[in-house]
Amino acid sequence: MSDDTGDDTLVARESVLGIDIGGTKLAAALVSADGTILTGDRIRTPAGGADQVFAALGELIDRVRGDAAPLAVGVGSAGPLDLQHGLVSPVNIPGWRNFPLVDRVRAVAGAVPVTLGMDGHCFALGEYWSGAGRDAKTLLGIVVSTGVGGGLVVDGKPLIGQSGNAAHIGHVVVDQDGEACACGSYGCVEAYASGPRMVARAQRSGWRTDEDVDAEVLAADAAAGDELALAAFDDGAQALAAGIVATAVTVDLTTVVIGGGVAKAGPVLFDPVQAWAKRLAQLPFVTDLTVVPAQLDNAGLLGAAHQAWAALS
Known part of the structure; x- marks a missing residue:
């Protein structure tokens, strides 16, 4: 990811974890309260079943998070979504149908707030915040x-x-x-x-x-x-x-x-x-x-992070 700083002094700042899920890529980053990406990475969305796709996402989360302790997690995903139950059924990820994404992310990220939003909403919010x-x-x-x-x-x-x-x-x-x-x-x-x-x-x-x-x-x-x-x-x-x-x-x-x-x-x-x-x-x-x-290449990721910060306010 082009915004990966790799700077330990930046990563030490308070942050949330933003996640952007799409049919072609999975992206994650630690993001500060002012919208600065502290460290991040992205991978191609793997083909396969539900567990195979999430395993790749889980590895990405662990790699981006490292030793940091994000205060919250914000996830943006293609829909449709079921916000009440934290489920996603992205049209462009056939392996996920009523997939319990919020619960699965929380199991990896720990006992912190996890917010879920539509990818288009996160794109708009990211451009509003920083673009x-x-x-x-x-x-x-x-x-x-x-x-x-x-x-x-x-x-x-x-x-x-x-x-x-x-x-x-x-x-x-x-x-x-x-x-x-x-x-x-x-x-x-x-x-x-x-x-x-x-x-x-x-x-x-x-x-x-x-x-x-x-x-x-x-x-x-x-x-x-x-x-x-x-x-x-x-x-x-x-x-x-x-x-x-x-x-x-x-x-x-x-x-x-x-x-x-x-x-x-x-x-x-x-x-x-x-x-x-x-x-x-x-x-x-x-x-x-x-x-x-649009001005940003990572608006969806920043929008997801913005939602996570909002959950803490």
Whole structure:
């Protein structure tokens, strides 16, 4: 992990343990009260059953923690989540279904508070704490990757909802007669704006039809001026902007931060998102809506740590 300092004087400071769990990586770090990562590491998420995945996470926790005694643990995970019972069923970790993550982490970390949050909520909270969303009164954080996830921070606190699964912006319906979504509905933001869906849409239009390509290739072609690639990004951006504006008028939103692999496309995503948001946001209280790129590579990890610090206050 790029933020690993290895400095014993830093590690000796009071800290919490932040954990970020995803389908491709597991990350953990000791984080101070001011958001400084004292030491951290990450590994690829192993394939296999529930115990195999957790064994890798347990080893990561032990390695990052070392001789330190974190005051609390914050975990961010893909969902759905069952916060009441501390269970997770990440779509991108097939081995974990109703997996008792909080209890298993507590068994490794010791008798300290363990908080659990949706990965999108933690991303938003991390950007609010230390990234592009600092000083925003109300923040929507969006992760655009193989799916589209999100989280809301209102008055400095994550808006999690009664089940802990609020702000699923990827499944805001923006076209009731639209394409089928993996969630079972139709016309969701994710059905148009996720990386794989934009690639598929471009290929249906004749772009690189016989090649095994991904959103990174699509973004490169769009940046080079390919009309089919640009059209796919514009379609995705329109859906994303529609979801953003729907959220903005619901919670009186001021700031949107977008991260994730697809967001690395830069202007080919952000220019049309900003243009569509300006077109769709007509009510006076959302006309100044700000949409900016994420600043942090580890926002989810920092957001999880922020939740752990909040549990101690």
